[in-house]
Amino acid sequence: MSEDRAMTPAWYIVGRAGQRIGGIRKLTLRGVPYVMFTGADGRAAAILDRCPHRGVPLSLGKARGGRLACAYHGWEFDGEGRCALIPALGPGGMPPRGACVEALVLRERQGWLWAWQGSGEPEGDPPEVPGHGWRGWGHGRFSRILEARVDEVIENFIDCPHTGYVHGGLFRTPADHEAVHHVRQDPSGVTVDIEEEARPRSLLGRLLVRSGVRVEHVDRFLPPATVEVGYRFGTRWEVVGRQTCTPMGPWQTAVHVDVAWRLSPLTPVLAPFVALVGRLVLGQDRAILEHQARHLRKFGEQFCSTEADVTNLWIQGWRKRWAKGEPRGTRHGKTVRFRL
Ligand code: FES
């Protein structure tokens, strides 16, 4: 799905907060190349990777003193994309109108560095991620680049039926029990409440689900490209995983994972275990998604869906309307039953 940046402005994670960029770093966001460097204020800056003079990639240049100098004729740009010096005109020379470069608005929140991609001022702040800095919660995070389209990556994160196969034995087993899925959508996204009628016979199922304890499982698609998976075990235990996707190019997606847990009394000691399981799970998803992407590129998109794909179909519909600038989704819901 191609997205028009002007119609679909949004915040995307582009790195970690507080990072100092020595020299320059390339960044691609929805197919648009940018170049990052450290601005005069010591913070990360990101400007379009195209010199307004003769169109050379600015990423060939050098960053120094809070500016980026083009490799061709030495024009210098500050972190807001303004042309600060044209060497051929001398120190007092006035840059012509049109000598500036598009700059991304960058903002730090809860340890992530976010970029606002869209014309005009950002609409609100970057979203809050669960668990980071919350009292009584453990939190961990990691990032990976997947050679796959953002639509399939989103589908994978919200999709339950694959878990018994791709992650077989870890947090589910192949389809062996009924589950009721209440899917609903509104302008803020798509949510699915999942009622499972059996305790999963998997490693994580055995560790986390004690008999007689009620399990609440709610997954959410949050625009533009985030999936949050939440489990509540009784009143005291809770685990939330949020996958925030940054579409870099049509076939490349950066995935930024925040995992938060409240599993008293083990909360403080679980970080290494969660990190291990999180990386293992994402590695399994990455392998299948990259195989799928190679085949989609070869054979094109010919899908055949069932009731078990309803949540994803609604998400893709939501995203298509959003990409076209249409109303994002009326409020409605549906209940489907299928085996997990
Ligand atoms: S092309 Fe960049 S300064 Fe000429």
Ligand SMILES: [Fe+2]
């Ligand atoms: Fe998965």
